[in-house]
Amino acid sequence: NAGVTQTPKFRVLKTGQSMTLLCAQDMNHEYMYWYRQDPGMGLRLIHYSVGEGTTAKGEVPDGYNVSRLKKQNFLLGLESAAPSQTSVYFCASSYPSGAAEAFFGQGTRLTVV
Amino acid sequence: KQEVTQIPAALSVPEGENLVLNCSFTDSAIYNLQWFRQDPGKGLTSLLLIQSSQREQTSGRLNASLDKSSGRSTLYIAASQPGDSATYLCAVGNQAGTALIFGKGTTLSVSS
Numbered sequence: 001n002a003g004v005t006q007t008p009k010f011r012v013l014k015t016g017q018s019m020t021l022l023c024a025q026d027m028n029h030e031y032m033y034w035y036r037q038d039p040g041m042g043l044r045l046i047h048y049s050v051g052e053g054t055t056a057k058g059e060v061p062d063g064y065n066v067s068r069l070k071k072q073n074f075l076l077g078l079e080s081a082a083p084s085q086t087s088v089y090f091c092a093s094s095y096p097s098g099a100a101e102a103f104f105g106q107g108t109r110l111t112v113v
Numbered sequence: 114k115q116e117v118t119q120i121p122a123a124l125s126v127p128e129g130e131n132l133v134l135n136c137s138f139t140d141s142a143i144y145n146l147q148w149f150r151q152d153p154g155k156g157l158t159s160l161l162l163i164q165s166s167q168r169e170q171t172s173g174r175l176n177a178s179l180d181k182s183s184g185r186s187t188l189y190i191a192a193s194q195p196g197d198s199a200t201y202l203c204a205v206g207n208q209a210g211t212a213l214i215f216g217k218g219t220t221l222s223v224s225s
Binding site for chain 1 (some may be wrong): 144149155158159162165
């Protein structure tokens with residue numbers, strides 16, 4: 001049982017380059033989330049999705065786009081990377097229930113130079 | 114806006130000690146509350162989830178309590194071990210259930 005899998009695990013980008021982070025979950029969860037974790041700032045929500053074909057903005061959405069074309073996948077895109085987007089990115093998923101735990105991937109460490 | 118605070122930011126204890134980690138939140142209208150563990154360079158592992166209607170949950174040496182009216186949760190770790198050394202994160206589910214709002218964590222070091 002893989003749970004939540006993030007690809008890639010590490011990446012270095014040059015300023016202005018674009019990339020897509022892939023999140024895949026095999027638990028049939030409705031909800032999926034993208035967070036970023038920065039020293040001293042904790043985890044902050046970038047975007048989330050409550051179902052296939054739906055997305056919504058979180059706390060820090062600027063500079064990112066997302067898509068949820070399939071229920072099991074949630075993609076996070078950076079169109080023109082900036083050094084301020086250097087961070088560790090975590091994907092998570094859950095059922096829409098107060099009794100449901102959120103499960104997190106292992107993270108993607110992104111450096112923008 | 115919901116804010117989650119964890120105190121202390123860091124804690125060092127000798128092996129075998131019982132300890133309490135604190136989490137406070139500003140808005141009592143929560144969906145649930147979840148405690149996570151994060152090892153350096155790793156992802157988050159769920160430890161305990163407390164639904165908004167519950168007062169506590171237990172798993173092994175861990176016990177988490179929730180007092181919504183006062184906006185507080187505690188994570189009690191009994192008989193601490195060096196393997197418990199990690200960062201512990203408290204996260205509150207927003208009322209719609211569409212986001213977890215995280216505290217900045219407590220970094221625990223247990224010495225043998």
